[in-house]
Amino acid sequence: MRSSLTAKKFPAEIHAVRTLNAIKKFIMPMAPPVFAMEKSIRATPFRILISVLLSSRTQDPVTEKAAARLFEAAATPEIMVRLSLAQVSRLIYPVGFYRTKARNILAICRTLQQDAKFPSTLEELLALPGIGRKSANLVLALAFSHPAIAVDTHVFRIARRLHWAGGRTAAAVERELMERFPRRFWTQVNQTLVGFGQTICRPVNPKCTECLLKKTCPSSEVTKLRNA
Numbered sequence: 001m002r003s004s005l006t007a008k009k010f011p012a013e014i015h016a017v018r019t020l021n022a023i024k025k026f027i028m029p030m031a032p033p034v035f036a037m038e039k040s041i042r043a044t045p046f047r048i049l050i051s052v053l054l055s056s057r058t059q060d061p062v063t064e065k066a067a068a069r070l071f072e073a074a075a076t077p078e079i080m081v082r083l084s085l086a087q088v089s090r091l092i093y094p095v096g097f098y099r100t101k102a103r104n105i106l107a108i109c110r111t112l113q114q115d116a117k118f119p120s121t122l123e124e125l126l127a128l129p130g131i132g133r134k135s136a137n138l139v140l141a142l143a144f145s146h147p148a149i150a151v152d153t154h155v156f157r158i159a160r161r162l163h164w165a166g167g168r169t170a171a172a173v174e175r176e177l178m179e180r181f182p183r184r185f186w187t188q189v190n191q192t193l194v195g196f197g198q199t200i201c202r203p204v205n206p207k208c209t210e211c212l213l214k215k216t217c218p219s220s221e222v223t224k225l226r227n228a
């Protein structure tokens, strides 16, 4: 039986899940870059980990091409670690911070060679160079289907625009989203909101007039204009 607290929370949960599903259905025909990118990296946990590292502060199509070049040259940590820093940098250019990322990729490959088990917990992933909380959560969700919500700029912005969260930090928004969504939906939040952010709810000039939520979203420019 649900506690009174959970019962109170329940309608908000249902509404959030329905909205998330509706957003996913709505953006699917627009083929957001994140869908193609995530599909292309799903081969192995290693490929997901390195692709996620490359994707930080980089557009998805650029990440996808850089990851393809890198994995064509070296598909496993054992082969990749034999590449020089200059080679890795050249292969992944022009991803953001490519020199630092190249250094971190080689350090990760050395760690993976030494460790018997692939890192599969938040703590183990956070111990790797260049892997922050957002990246670790994304790897957990994509590589291991562990319930986790990766809060990047799209998730942060849209969660606040929809009033699903009000926190001022990614960690605070992550906690609020975990409260709002049942665990089994956590892995879907990032992909759906990133895709939504790439196509409709953009950082600047969101396409509110074309948005499925234009009449209900608390940040809708359409509603604001009507009430002005």
Ligand code: SF4
Residues within 6 Å of the ligand: 161, 162, 200, 201, 202, 206, 207, 208, 211, 212, 213, 214, 215, 217, 218, 219, 220, 221
């Ligand atoms: S109505 Fe505008 S601000 Fe609200 S979710 Fe849609 S695009 Fe974003």
